[in-house]
Amino acid sequence: MNRRDFLHRSILIGAGFSFLPALPLNLRKLTAAPTGSRIIEITDPAVRDKSGFNHDIIENMLDEGLAALYQTDEPEKIWNQLFSEKDVVGIKVNCLSGSHGSSHMELVEVIIEKLKKSGIPSSNIIIWDRLNKDLESAGYRINWKNRNKLQCFGNDIAEYDNRLYLNGSVGSLISRTLTQTCSAIINVPVLKDHGIVGITLSMKNFFGAIHNPNKYHGKNGNPYIADLYQMNLIRQKTRLTICDALDAQYEGGPPFKPQWTWPFNGLLIGVDGVALDRVGWHIIESKRKEMGFPDLATVGRKPEYILTAGSMGIGQSDLNKIDWQKIN
Amino acid sequence: MNQKNKIGRRKFLGQLGGTGCLLLSSGLAPSLMGFPAEKNTHQFEAHWYEKQAYKKVLCKLCPRECKIDDRERGYCGVRENWDGIYYTLVYAKPCTYHVDPIEKKPLFHFLPGTVAFSLATVGCNVDCKFCQNWQISQIRPEQVENFDLSPEQIAGMAAQAGAPSIAYTYSEPVIFAEYMYDTAVAGNNKHLKSVMISNGYIQEKPMRELATVLSAVKIDLKAFSEKYYQDIVDGELKPVLDTLVLLKKLGIWTEIVYLVVPTFNDSENEITQLSRWMKNNLGTDVPIHFTRFYPQYKMQNLPPTPTKTLEDARQIALSEGIKFVYIGNVPGHEGENTYCPSCKKVLIERQGFYINSNNIKNEKCPFCGVVIPGIWT
Numbered sequence: 001m002n003r004r005d006f007l008h009r010s011i012l013i014g015a016g017f018s019f020l021p022a023l024p025l026n027l028r029k030l031t032a033a034p035t036g037s038r039i040i041e042i043t044d045p046a047v048r049d050k051s052g053f054n055h056d057i058i059e060n061m062l063d064e065g066l067a068a069l070y071q072t073d074e075p076e077k078i079w080n081q082l083f084s085e086k087d088v089v090g091i092k093v094n095c096l097s098g099s100h101g102s103s104h105m106e107l108v109e110v111i112i113e114k115l116k117k118s119g120i121p122s123s124n125i126i127i128w129d130r131l132n133k134d135l136e137s138a139g140y141r142i143n144w145k146n147r148n149k150l151q152c153f154g155n156d157i158a159e160y161d162n163r164l165y166l167n168g169s170v171g172s173l174i175s176r177t178l179t180q181t182c183s184a185i186i187n188v189p190v191l192k193d194h195g196i197v198g199i200t201l202s203m204k205n206f207f208g209a210i211h212n213p214n215k216y217h218g219k220n221g222n223p224y225i226a227d228l229y230q231m232n233l234i235r236q237k238t239r240l241t242i243c244d245a246l247d248a249q250y251e252g253g254p255p256f257k258p259q260w261t262w263p264f265n266g267l268l269i270g271v272d273g274v275a276l277d278r279v280g281w282h283i284i285e286s287k288r289k290e291m292g293f294p295d296l297a298t299v300g301r302k303p304e305y306i307l308t309a310g311s312m313g314i315g316q317s318d319l320n321k322i323d324w325q326k327i328n
Numbered sequence: 329m330n331q332k333n334k335i336g337r338r339k340f341l342g343q344l345g346g347t348g349c350l351l352l353s354s355g356l357a358p359s360l361m362g363f364p365a366e367k368n369t370h371q372f373e374a375h376w377y378e379k380q381a382y383k384k385v386l387c388k389l390c391p392r393e394c395k396i397d398d399r400e401r402g403y404c405g406v407r408e409n410w411d412g413i414y415y416t417l418v419y420a421k422p423c424t425y426h427v428d429p430i431e432k433k434p435l436f437h438f439l440p441g442t443v444a445f446s447l448a449t450v451g452c453n454v455d456c457k458f459c460q461n462w463q464i465s466q467i468r469p470e471q472v473e474n475f476d477l478s479p480e481q482i483a484g485m486a487a488q489a490g491a492p493s494i495a496y497t498y499s500e501p502v503i504f505a506e507y508m509y510d511t512a513v514a515g516n517n518k519h520l521k522s523v524m525i526s527n528g529y530i531q532e533k534p535m536r537e538l539a540t541v542l543s544a545v546k547i548d549l550k551a552f553s554e555k556y557y558q559d560i561v562d563g564e565l566k567p568v569l570d571t572l573v574l575l576k577k578l579g580i581w582t583e584i585v586y587l588v589v590p591t592f593n594d595s596e597n598e599i600t601q602l603s604r605w606m607k608n609n610l611g612t613d614v615p616i617h618f619t620r621f622y623p624q625y626k627m628q629n630l631p632p633t634p635t636k637t638l639e640d641a642r643q644i645a646l647s648e649g650i651k652f653v654y655i656g657n658v659p660g661h662e663g664e665n666t667y668c669p670s671c672k673k674v675l676i677e678r679q680g681f682y683i684n685s686n687n688i689k690n691e692k693c694p695f696c697g698v699v700i701p702g703i704w705t
Contacts, residue, residue: 096399131470156470164625171457171626173467195384195397212466214405215455218562252382255398 037275037316038323040065041283043245043266053106053246062110062242065269068325079118082239083184089115090126090182090237094190094205094244095138101256102138103188103244107267111186111242112150126151128158128177130208153177160211168227172210178233185238187273191245191264191280193253197221198296198303200254201280202241202273203229220301226309229273235314241276243268250287262287274315275322277306282319369469370410372419375506376534383412390453390502390529391567404503405468406451418449419507421474423464424498425482427489429681433497433525434617434656435583436666437702438544440676441683444523445486448498449474449507453529454563456550457626458589465499466625479507483514493543497525505534512541521703528571529563535571536578544581544703547572551586551593552602560592560627569605576610581703584616585656588633588641599641603648612651613701618642618663619656639663652701671696 042065047057067075083089091111093103108127115125129135132142132154144153160173161180178185189205196217197204203225207213216224229235245268251260264283270276281303285295296302310317376389383398387407394402396409406418425447430439433446450472452465459465464472477485486494494515496508501524512522521543528547530538549568550561557565575582586602588594606614618641620633638655642663645653655663659680666676666688673695677684687694691704 098399160471166626195395211468211471212405214401214403214468215466215562218403253397254400255383257382 035069035271036323037270037272037321038069038325039268039270039272039275039279040068040325040327041245041266041268041279042068042327043264044328045263045265047246047265048263053104055106055110058107058110058246059113061267062107062114062269064327065242065267068327069269069271076114076117079114083115083118083120085119085121086124087120087184088124088126088182089120090128090177090185091188092178092185092205092208093127093129093135093138093140093188094200094208095129095134095140096208096254097190097192097256098134098137099139100258101190101192101247101249101254101261102134103190104246105139107242107244107246108140108188111188122150123148126153126177126182128153128155128175128182130154130213131156155209155211165231165233167231169224170210170216170227170231172212172228174211174233175209178209178237182237185234187238187241189241189243190247190249191243191268191283192249193251193260193284194301194303195253196301197225197305198301199277199281199284201243201277203277203305203309206234209234220304222303222305223308223312225305226312226314229309230312230314238273239271241268241270241273243276243280245280245283248283248287250284250291251293260291272315272322274306274309274317275324277303278310278317278319278322279324281306369417370408370413370415372416372506374407374414374416376531377407377414379412379414383409385409385412385414387414388531389505389534391531391564392453392529401468404451404453404500406449406503416504416506417469418451418474418504420476420478421449421469421507422447422477422482423450423469423472423474424448425475425477425485427491428495428497430493430495430523431678431681431683433495433523433546434585434619434654434681435523435544435546436617436654436676436678437583437615437652437700437704438523438581439492439521439703439705440686440688442493443489443491444493444495444497445482445489445491445520446495446497447477447482447511448496448501449504450499451503452500452527453503454500454527454561456562457560458587458621458624460622460624461498462625479511479514482511483518483520486515486520487518491520493521493523495523495525500529501526502530502534505530505538509538509541512538516541527561527563528568530567530571532570532574535574539575539578539580542580544583545575546583546585547575548585548587549602551589552598552605553593556593560589569609572614573609576614582610582614584614585619586616586641587619587621588638589621589627590630590633590637594633594637594641596640596644599644600648603645603650606645607649612649614650615652615654616645616650617654617656618645620658622657635661666700668693668696668698668700670698675700 042061063075066078095102155175158177189201194200245264245266248264249261378386387394401408428446430444501508523544525546554565557563618638642653651669655661664678676686
């Protein structure tokens with residue numbers, strides 16, 4: 001199926017999904033069609049060129065991915081439907097791995113362009129992660145002082161809320177960027193393996209929002225990661241997840257290990273973070289199998305927290321019930 | 329982002345002003361906000377770890393044995409793998425220091441009536457749901473303002489304060505073991521003793537090394553069941569019991585604190601089993617303090633421990649033969665006093681953290697002559 005066919009077919013088929021628990025409450029007030037547990041996997045080998053990643057192709061991938069997710073042929077309008085001009089939008093990147101294996105700036109740049117084009121001023125857009133040094137090591141330039149420009153900073157200077165947020169097994173202080181500053185979040189995790197919890201994608205990316213992630217890696221992160229993601233604060237503000245799968249890593253994560261990284265040349269786009277993580281888990285398992293590695297359960301790293309999140313009703317973890325659509 | 333209402337740690341300590349205010353009960357949490365990230369954090373390589381393939385490390389400090397990837401930290405949050413080398417991020421970086429009565433630790437059989445120069449860095453290797461000090465124990469070094477104080481500086485400050493001992497306390501000193509060790513050495517050079525106020529969740533090798541420079545240890549024994557340790561502490565009981573036995577074997581003066589949490593670890597059976605284990609493994613001279621729980625941190629839905637519950641626990645331990653059983657966090661209670669196990673007369677009368685009278689003479693009961701175990705001079 002080519003992209004044009006796909007888009008036409010999508011529009012004709014219509015949504016038809018009633019799975020709504022993962023849908024952010026705020027989103028229900030907006031006009032974008034519900035996406036349920038639909039996850040779009042879009043890949044294009046041409047995205048990679050000699051100088052890095054091609055801006056225009058990333059933009060096309062994002063447009064087509066959003067069009068498929070929201071079943072529209074006017075993806076540009078989705079941004080206006082997801083965000084208002086008054087929103088302060090936080091782009092939660094993952095920069096723990098430094099210059100390689102972090103959320104690519106090329107992708108984040110396109111996201112920012114889309115937001116600006118939809119009417120959100122630069123000053124209302126924040127790129128954020130745990131530490132300034134993490135962001136800097138991934139190539140991002142910190143801007144904390146000039147509030148009239150695009151913001152970029154870590155929790156170390158943004159500060160943590162004084163309130164202890166409790167949910168299930170988790171008790172944490174949460175970044176003020178999330179609790180107070182931003183009204184909406186775009187989650188931009190990276191598709192990669194994790195040496196303790198199996199994989200680190202949408203849900204676990206919010207470990208970068210809390211002050212004590214070191215306490216929640218035991219037991220393969222189960223149920224901690226699910227308990228954190230269940231917090232209304234996170235689910236209501238996270239309006240979109242765009243997983244950076246331009247490069248992906250199937251072993252040795254979360255630090256960047258080039259020998260176990262492959263050019264996936266893609267994006268995973270969805271609203272249901274649990275479903276997106278389930279799809280990402282499958283992709284990584286498939287790659288491990290292809291490369292002769294044992295599955296994550298065999299090596300004691302099954303990401304059971306994804307299934308736990310599904311059983312908690314905060315998203316779809318049953319692969320058979322996820323509307324996983326591939327575009328290539 | 330508004331920084332006007334923040335109180336920095338230095339300002340906070342300045343407000344305390346050496347008045348003997350109690351950090352733990354002051355209700356003034358150290359600020360977690362807005363301080364610049366620490367620079368040059370990778371200066372002090374950790375002592376107890378093993379290098380593994382692909383730049384991973386295996387921490388050998390506590391029984392958790394974290395396997396840590398490059399650029400990741402262990403459970404304690406204060407040790408980081410950077411390019412395959414494991415660093416402590418809190419060496420010479422205390423987040424607080426204060427001069428406390430030794431009774432506050434509590435150590436009741438160790439230089440009573442003296443003060444201990446007390447310090448802590450951030451971090452802990454467990455996550456007790458009732459932690460009264462979580463604002464420093466459950467955070468990372470970059471989330472609070474830290475001092476730069478070398479072991480020698482700490483020893484000098486302790487001597488200047490007239491403290492005969494240095495106490496590693498407030499958070500969990502196991503996680504700053506290298507700093508504790510070097511500070512204890514510096515203190516010993518000035519004829520100052522060192523005491524570790526700990527959860528005892530530590531491997532044998534580092535504990536043996538630390539014991540060579542410590543004079544006393546207080547162990548928080550959280551409960552006498554593995555389930556409680558799993559559910560409430562996020563740790564394990566067995567290694568803590570092993571530490572207690574090791575300390576006994578090494579001849580380190582040890583006292584135990586048992587925080588009695590209503591309905592969780594206060595059953596007659598549990599206290600009985602604990603007392604019998606103590607008698608069989610440590611003898612009857614090791615003091616135990618049954619202390620009152622107050623709702624804190626993640627356990628705010630429980631009432632404070634009824635005094636009667638503490639009294640019952642004390643009575644059980646006494647009836648099982650433990651000689652020195654105290655009640656804590658109930659100021660003015662008669663269970664704060666030290667009684668002669670032979671003639672039952674009051675040897676040390678206490679009021680909260682302070683001594684009203686101390687009758688012990690030459691390490692003995694002045695009334696019947698029985699030797700009272702402890703470090704008295």
